[in-house]
Amino acid sequence: LIDMEYWLACNEERAAQARFGAVMCCCGPCAMYRRSAMLSLLDQYETQLYRGKPSDFGEDRHLTILMLSAGFRTEYVPSAIAATVVPDTMGVYLRQQLRWARSTFRDTLLALPVLPGLDRYLTLDAIGQNVGLLLLALSVLTGIGQFALTATLPWWTILVIGSMTLVRCSVAAYRARELRFLGFALHTLVNIFPLIPLKAYALCTLSNSDWLSR
Numbered sequence: 748l749i750d751m752e753y754w755l756a757c758n759e760e761r762a763a764q765a766r767f768g769a770v771m772c773c774c775g776p777c778a779m780y781r782r783s784a785m786l787s788l789l790d791q792y793e794t795q796l797y798r799g800k801p802s803d804f805g806e807d808r809h810l811t812i813l814m815l816s817a818g819f820r821t822e823y824v825p826s827a828i829a830a831t832v833v834p835d836t837m838g839v840y841l842r843q844q845l846r847w848a849r850s851t852f853r854d855t856l857l858a859l860p861v862l863p864g865l866d867r868y869l870t871l872d873a874i875g876q877n878v879g880l881l882l883l884a885l886s887v888l889t890g891i892g893q894f895a896l897t898a899t900l901p902w903w904t905i906l907v908i909g910s911m912t913l914v915r916c917s918v919a920a921y922r923a924r925e926l927r928f929l930g931f932a933l934h935t936l937v938n939i940f941p942l943i944p945l946k947a948y949a950l951c952t953l954s955n956s957d958w959l960s961r
Contacts, residue, residue, distance in 0.1 A: 749833050749840070751931045755919055758825070760872075765823035767866040771858065771873070773814075773821055775807035776831040780814070788813045797853055802956045805850020812858045815865070841945060842959040848949035851876075883908070884943045908935065 757774070764770045773780075785792075788810070795802050795809050802809075811821055834840035855873060862870045886908065890901035912935045920928035 748931065748934050748937065751919070751928055752934060753833070754923065754928075755931070757823070758922070759919070761823045762825065764869060764872065765821075767869055768820040768822065769815055769865045769869055770821040770823050771811060771815075771869070772808040772854075773811045774831075777827065777829040778807060778811075780810075781819075784814060784817070784819050788817060797956065798954050800954065800956055802853075804846045804956065804958055805854060808850050808854045809857070812854050812861065815858070815861050837941075841941060844942060845945055845949055846959060848946045849953055849955070852950055852953055880943070880946065883939070884947070887939055887943065908939075 757777070761770045761772070791813055792806070792810055795806060814821055834843050855877060858873065862873060886904050890904040893899060893901045893904075912932045916929050916931045919931060920926055
């Protein structure tokens with residue numbers, strides 16, 4: 748599931764953003780920068796702060812936003828090959844996702860002044876990634892409320908979430924030419940139960956800069 752999650756993040760999300768010359772997060776192990784561009788932003792990059800406190804996670808997304816703010820383009824190269832280490836237990840995965848969620852929320856705020864100068868699609872994309880999660884959370888909460896109050900299953904909620912999941916996984920399977928992406932539907936359960944509460948917690952603890960790993 749993590750493998751497919753990474754594939755979708757790079758080959759769908761970032762590939763789409765690259766059509767406008769503005770990949771919104773150049774992943775740490777997969778990114779290269781022009782040296783002159785890096786040097787021009789090094790002071791800002793090395794003193795990354797949030798609410799006056801040093802912050803050293805989410806540095807790849809932070810650097811990407813600094814690059815875009817300075818007027819540089821960020822591109823996606825589909826032929827590039829990179830390797831990275833991924834979580835191998837649920838605990839490590841959830842700590843990673845907590846760091847990423849805090850980083851995404853923080854740097855989305857940092858990116859807001861940049862978005863109008865880019866493209867309307869990128870503004871819609873940034874809004875969708877955050878509002879879409881909120882709508883999913885509200886749908887799940889109202890479904891749980893319906894079940895608790897009336898002892899009836901929220902079939903419409905289940906049907907809509909299931910249909911959207913099927914469409915997304917089918918498109919991914921077609922584009923990747925791999926039927927295994929239909930199995931990515933299982934990630935919806937991971938997204939709804941561990942990740943939505945975790946991202947709500949991340950939003951409430953944005954000032955916490957702990958790395959949460961060794």
